[in-house]
Amino acid sequence: MTNDNKLVRIALSGPNAKPLSKAQKEFNRLSARVAELEKLLTDYQSSVDAVQQRIQADYIPLLTAYNQARADLVRLFDRFYDNPEATRSERRKIARLIVDMGEDLLFRHGFADLRAIVGKYSQQDLDEADDAAQQLEQMKQTAAATYGLDLDDIDFQSPDELMAYIEQQVRERQAEQERRNARTEQSKSNQQQADEAKQAAKLQQTTKTIRTLYRELVKAYHPDRELDEAEKGRKTAIMQQVTEAYEKGDLMALLRLQLTLNELDQARVNTLADEPLRHYNKLLKQQIDRLTDELTERQQYMASLLGRPLTSVQSTFGLEVSIGEAVNSLKRDVKAIKQQLKSLTQPAFLKAWLQAYYG
Template structure:
């Protein structure tokens, strides 16, 4: 039996293959290939995550803390005797905006008491009082009975749906429905049995409890960990690999698999291939989002590194500037001059 990257190939090699045997070979090859691709993609994802965690997030956190210090500076300045009413209004607007972002994005909860002090400050822009927006999304001046009526209507819809589901559950099933359910249940049982047959063969051969030799007991324990992990995931391909690796089956055995056995093995392999496809596409989509691309490719990683390095350099410049601003704006005359330019 040939080996490829320490993994036993599971493939039927008859000269004349049946449809089920061809499907078995196609699925095992697809799973092998997708597994390799998925491992490569996981490594890239981990590489990106480590780089972001190590080099980018600490700078973001530092920048957020400096902005929080600026909010506290504005809060102290608000009560200074030299601050005018117009300047207080500008400071309140700055504090509300900055504190809200820092609490919601950076989770700097220590700013909540400061934000609460200024969130009720009167905003610019008057209204006629008839249709004023308020923070919870409701409108002042609307009929309270209208909202109550809408909620009652929603409750009626939910109650009607619950009643339909109850009636559907209590409705007697037709003979065809019962037949379909019985067939589906039988397929599930046979599929489970197909996996369990492979599993039990390996358990009988490698269960360590009755092994008197300590070294062999350790070896069998390690093998059983692999067997149990494959069985719990219904990874039929991994179970086949283990059987081949430890010579529980050979090529002749694979070629002699009955059609009904192949049918259920193929069903499990299709599910396994679909799960790998789903994970691969989900990870690819997440990487595309992280790198800011429509789709993630090998070149996306290079572009991401360049973009990340640019962002890190800009953040370092922004942090340096913010430290300088904090020192300057601590001077009341400079702060008042700066507020004149704030709109």
């Protein structure tokens, strides 16, 4: 039995019926929004399933080939490093390339056989005195951006001195924030406390509303006292749905079950008073927030998985386009890196490439 996306709404009953109240209109709007979000989630998940199948069939084999070619480049660079014709500058660039590319392959893509190569170059002291100053300056710029510190006029003599200064500033900021928090807590007004108590009371009433609906359904459909095996099976299935909806705090699912199972007829829905409706509306808003968050989380996951901006994967069409573009882009990358690998096997070409390399 399914009642997915069944719309629960309040309708005017009879030609002389009073116009819907504000709470009733809000209930209808929220109910429609819940049904819309549930359909969006269902459709989006279907597209996600299709995209994941294509990732397994098309994208992952390409990614494996791409990373294998990158690993071959690391091995090529390692061999060139020992070439007697390699200059000091070329070796320095080669070592950095090996560490940067090798660590990514080792730690993110599981190329354990590169551990010895990466370890050999990561343990070397590749920076001379002139590089140390540049490294310290880069650390200053990173720290300034990360912690919002003005470090331009401070002359640090070593990375340790820089880190000690940053730690001191961070401790001072934390201490100041703690003092502010303490003052904020002390200055909390009686009105704020009253508002919190009011919100707690509303939450308790909301929970009571859900519990009441749940108990009505349990009373009607609990299978324990049912003697007929077929009916007992039907009620067991119903109770699974009821329990799942109750544990999620899903008001709309409980209302749909009541309507579908004739425990809540349409006339009763139409005559719901504004006071209980306000509690219903609060629950529906919470459900809308949960559904919106769930949809956003799935979209963010797919954006991260495909390496695409969030805006490009927020629709089912966008997902299909994105996986197609990702596969085609990776095909081009695989072709390019294999061509590059073939060319770099020639020492003269590799030396020319290193000369143009900015690292």
